[in-house]
Amino acid sequence: MRSLRFDILLLLPLAIFALAFLALPIVHLAFAATSGERGFGAFLAIVLEPRYRESLVATLLLALVTTAATLIVATIAAQTLANRRFAGRGLFLSMMTFPLAFPGVVVGFLIILFGGRLGLVGSVSRALTGSNLVFAYSIVGLFLGYLYFSVPRVLLTILAAAEKLDPALVEAARSLGAGPVAIQRDVVLPALFPAMYAGGALCFATAMGAFGTAFTLATRVDVVPMLIYTEFTLATNAAMAAALSIMLGLFTWAALAVARTRALRDATSF
Template identity: 35%
Template sequence: MRRRVLPGLTLSLGITLLYVGLIVALPLGALIFKAASLGPEDYWRIISSGRALASYRVTVLSAAAATVFNLVFGLALAWVLVRYSFPGKRLVDAIVDLPFALPTAVAGIALTTLFAPNGWFGSWLSEAGIRVAYTPLGIMIAMAFTSLPFIVRTVQPVLEDLDPALEEAAQSLGGSDVAIFRKVILPLLVPALLAGVSLAFARSLGEFGAIIFIAGNQPFETEITALLAFIRLEEYDYQAAAAIASVLLITAFAMLAVTNFLQARALRYTARS
């Protein structure tokens, strides 16, 4: 009889469902229930107010810009970590996970210190007429910092598992390095890139601690949606806070659903190829 490390299916499934119910489903259910307690007119009035719409614009555009930056930089970083050896490689590899371990509020304070007009980087940028702290650019940098590991860590294992024979075969057929990357390597990375992009974008949408210090939090200019929901909580307007938070929740779920669909199509295309 084959021994199993974990207990039987019934017990394992029960523990898993209990954990998911308490940690994931219960808080989300409470949020949805609180938002649903509003009537359709009140709900629409809250989520379509001018201040809320401005916060959506700031949040989504900043998250999209940070995700695009991380898509390029994260892919390049994963490629360097996998394909090259250099002094300090282990240190760089460990630093990639720093946003996971570092409290986001600490990250926000550190970024503000660096990019403030009198900061190390901010003073140089100010001389060039570029403001970072207390602008949408600062929000993008904070989002990029906290979401970068999602792309690197989803792409890195796939690069490590790629069969070198595929590249060698393409080289033997006279393919250039650019053509090999575009036609051989990139299609195999697409599912992992889509997973990393969706996770990075969803993390950026909900980021709070790393942003509030560097954003300036000016309504209609640098106020993110998560902060607006927090302000409504401080005003004891729990229904409005739940309604605004539900917009982020719906957006994140929609993003994940679209990404899963695109991943499935990419995997089918790769299998046929």
């Protein structure tokens, strides 16, 4: 009985947090989404109306491409840094994770300094070709911004797993005649898959809901976070903004659930 009361006491803060900051806001959001003139039709409008559908598709594709690129960069960097010690390694790793200190607006500003109308790339292209190359305000600029703040988060996750990988497994595979590709496919990557699933899911969720960077850069592309903002503030359409928020949350939740399931399966089978 005493153990049961102790368990309840431990779970009470989590229960209060889940009720106050998760369950009640989501229920209120659902009521808000169906309280407009369209009712439940607000959710159908996301699929049927081109503006909402194209925004959702663009956001999904951008998040998927960002996640794939981030996993490639972070996995290569993590394996490079995991078992190598060299002068300046700590400083290099600190620089790789430095973007974690920047909010999304600052990241967007850095992309503008790089590929904006008065940015570095534009100045160089204007000097060489006479034309100003600007990409900061397009989906390319938004992709680079997302990649910039996603790589450090995923890198730290995969690096922790790569440092725990037993080098004897790699040596055993090499002694049995396995080449570099086979070692990566059969030994290294399976050991890193749980961390890659976790990091990829966090990257996808962040890219789906990032607002600060999108607010700074998304002048030529309409992603869902910006669409929610404009629907709520400019169009004063709270019901549509709530429906878009729920749809965005469902996609993100599904990605996290799949990643968690795959990570647990691979962790137990390796």
